[in-house]
Amino acid sequence: MFIGGAWREASDGRTIDVLDPATEQLVAQVPNASDADLDDALAAAAAGFEVWRRTPPADRAEVLDRAGRLLIERSSAIAAVLTEEQGKPVAEAEAEVRQSAEYLSWFAGEAVRSYGRLLPTGPGHRAWVERRPIGPVAAFTAWNFPASLPARKLAPAVAYGCSIIVCPAIEAPRTAAGLVRALADAGVPDGVVNLVTGDPPRVSERLIGSGAIAKVTLTGSVPVGQTLVRLSAERLQPLTLELGGHAPVLVFDDLSDEQLGRTADAVVRAKFRNAGQVCISPSRIFVQRSMVDDFVAAVIERVDGLEIGPLANARRREAVAELVHSSRAKVHCGGVKPDGPGFFYPPTVLTDLPADAAVLRDEPFGPIMPILPFDGLEDGIAQANAVPYGLAAYVFTADLQRADVAVAGLEAGMIGVNEVALASAASPFGGVKLSGYGREGGTESLEAYTVATAVTTKGAP
Structure with a gap:
């Protein structure tokens, strides 16, 4: 796991087995986060957000651009891990890693384009709308695209000034670690990007039930999406849900x-x-x-x-x-x-x-x-x-x-x-009806990871 800028095992030593679906053999064991680990991740994300929200957009863009280039350089190694834990052919895995790099690079450009707007006013008044990062994000992803699904959430969150805790599917968690390592090596400050692995129901309940998470995003099944909606109802966290299709x-x-x-x-x-x-x-x-x-x-x-x-x-x-x-x-x-x-x-x-x-x-x-x-x-x-x-x-x-x-x-x-x-990267991804709501990808991601703040001023009272 990657918490507060450091790689670590579970505090109580518990692990979860990862199998190769082509052989059914054990290929890795990853940490099964304890409640204490999750609380550490929440504290790290809260501290990281306070730093990152004040970081100039051009600096965020540089980090994302470097991370995208690192992913390309490491694509073969990351793709080998992806194939081993998820099962797709190597050519498909390499294409997915390259697509993940595209998300990081494209949102590097968007980081400096989170425009607001001026409102027409009378003499002596000024009014405008600005986009502010929504806050620490809890991101849950499925196993079918273990690189591009985390990338689709990491890229806009980092671009627009949010911190994020990524919880990848436990069937294929190590690929997401490759993305997080690229961002860390590219210079993202401690606590801005965090990665936890563990039992999904317990992890989601702990993260969403905390007071630290401002936004929840899921790519997963309809039943899981409905569960997260119920969990988020108490604190009214906004959700982006990309669920099943047919x-x-x-x-x-x-x-x-x-x-x-x-x-x-x-x-x-x-x-x-x-x-x-x-x-x-x-x-x-x-x-x-x-x-x-x-x-x-x-x-x-x-x-x-x-x-x-x-x-x-x-x-x-x-x-x-x-x-x-x-x-x-x-x-x-x-x-x-x-x-x-x-x-x-x-x-x-x-x-x-x-x-x-x-x-x-x-x-x-x-x-x-x-x-x-x-x-x-x-x-x-x-x-x-x-x-x-x-x-x-x-x-x-x-x-x-x-x-x-x-x-x-x-x-x-x-x-x-x-x-x-x-x-x-340039196209909004999401559905209607039971396929969920909200969009990730494209300029529409600005709505998902920022809030509109209206400011009105006049001269001396």
Whole structure:
């Protein structure tokens, strides 16, 4: 753990095991923070905030820029740790670390752009609105992107003058330590950035229940998000919640054969990246009825022989297997757990699903691709919106007018038209409905990590 500028073990010596999901072997033990450790982190964050809030934005920018460059230099080493504890292929891990560096570098530029505004007044008066850092932040992240999720919270918090305590998912905690080390080596003052590992319910209750935390941010599941909302209600801490998704894809029948092939390429690539453990992963594929058979054939051709990494843990593999088993669907490929060690599950394509199949209601978060028909634009939008989630959605069509109507009708925080790459440092990331609220990434992060303070002055009383 990193608390108050020092690396340390748990004060009572307790640890938590970290397994390699590809081998199921123990690869590390990390501290299981005691209440005393968490209290130390809270005190460090409070002291760090008092220093950092007064640090000139240009100095904050320099620290973030240096940290981003250090991440690039260390990307191979950090990616190796990421793969070992989370399971994604090395190429995906290296790309994630580079994306994390992009967040730090991009927000280095934003640190000096936290503009306020002047208000029109009469003679003898002045009035303005300024953005002030919100205060110490408690940040909780999921295991599926153990580098970029912490980076998405660290970068704006540090840029805008907040201190932060990061609590990474216990399945993959060491990657976040690589980010924190880069920031420490780049010169962030003691207490500004802190890292704790431990039992998530106990850690979140201790941090949020304290009087030191001014802001809570979570990337995680809907049940965890609902728990944090309840925990934060007593002190009314504002939250940014990026929760689950169940992203629909609408594939329209105006595509040429060549365009259909490129669409299948994009959907397969996005669906099975990180073994489908991506919150914005295409997870309900709706194809206009006249093209369903052609699209299924194109997908099967691309999935055949595709190799993906393991799921993160045994619980996830069992959940995926149960969704496939209970779907009562036609299984075109995959659908059987392989023998041998590791939490692997093959890419699985389903059709002919009954309307009540659990995989159409519950986020699969795994390598399952259900493909269903739709009849016309109105029917497609209705099916796409028929879940309580609204994180991401995708549209593939050669008709831009049709795309505009689909985009207007889809209930999602992020929408891709003929494109599956939605996340970037410059773009706000977040959803609607049960997918959460608030945004991280882009200039919208200013709202999440600062408060607007209105000042009005006049001459002598």
